[in-house]
Structures are given as C-alpha cells and as structure tokens.
Amino acid sequence: MRTLNEIINSNIGWFHFITAVLAMITGTIVLLNKKGTLFHKRAGYIYVVSMILLNVSSFFIVNFGGFSLFHFFAIISLIAISGGMIPTIKKKKNWLAYHFYFMNWSVVGLYCAFWAELGTRFVGNMQQFWWMVAAATIITSVLGSIVINKEAKKLNLR
Numbered sequence: 001m002r003t004l005n006e007i008i009n010s011n012i013g014w015f016h017f018i019t020a021v022l023a024m025i026t027g028t029i030v031l032l033n034k035k036g037t038l039f040h041k042r043a044g045y046i047y048v049v050s051m052i053l054l055n056v057s058s059f060f061i062v063n064f065g066g067f068s069l070f071h072f073f074a075i076i077s078l079i080a081i082s083g084g085m086i087p088t089i090k091k092k093k094n095w096l097a098y099h100f101y102f103m104n105w106s107v108v109g110l111y112c113a114f115w116a117e118l119g120t121r122f123v124g125n126m127q128q129f130w131w132m133v134a135a136a137t138i139i140t141s142v143l144g145s146i147v148i149n150k151e152a153k154k155l156n157l158r
Helices: 011-032 038-058 069-090 095-122 126-154
Strands: none
Touching: 011 038, 011 095, 038 069, 038 095, 069 095, 095 126
C-alpha cells in the first residue's frame, strides 16, 4: 500500500488535498444539518473558501499534459459556488432555492470528483478507470438527488 507522501508529491498537491478534505467535511456537515443557523453559515463559509482554494489550486496541477476534463469540472464547480453564493448576497426573488440547489449540487459534485481522484490514483488502466468513475458518479448523483429532494421538500422548495 502506498503512503500519502508517495501519492501526493508536491506542495500544491498537499494544499489541494487539505482543502479537498476540509471541503468534504464542511460540505457534508452543511448538507446534513439544519439550514439558516449561525453554525450553518459559519460552516458554509468555510466550505465556500475551501472550495474556491481547492478549485483554483487544481489549475496548478497538470497530470494529463495540460488542460483536462478535471480542470473543466473545476470551472463548473466555481460556477456552482457562485450560483449558490450570489443569490444569498443579492437576496432577490427565489434566492433561497438558487442557494439551496447550487450549493447542494456543489457538494455532490465534490464527491463525484473524489471518486475520479481515487480512480486516477488507484485504478490501473483507463478502461477500468472510466467504468469505475462513471459507476461511482452515477451512484453518488442518485443518492445526492434523493437527499437534496428530501430536504427541498422539507424547506418547501419543490
């Protein structure tokens, strides 16, 4: 079994890893706890900052010879974070629904990225990689959808 030092071999890699773990923890906490509380807001801001740092750091990691699908999804992730935060600042019509859906799907996307990252580190060939990542992403998205829709119903957003 390889150690983390063998898997993560640069300072930017470590920074990316630490911000990813922080985002996964705080994103899950926000997703599963009561909304609108001071705790929610504080954990949410930690999530947002860690996601911004995580996504920006991804552009300094080049494993596939340049701009890759991972970088494309980092841009999508930044759009999702913006889509979730701008409505909370502007507080226009339906702001809560925009915030809720963008931020929740941001967390689901983070977990999908986690599966892809695991695949790049531990799956031997690209054919197995794509099947593993596709299956894990579909399962994560379906479970995320169930949790998000259940919460949306509680908040009367559906």
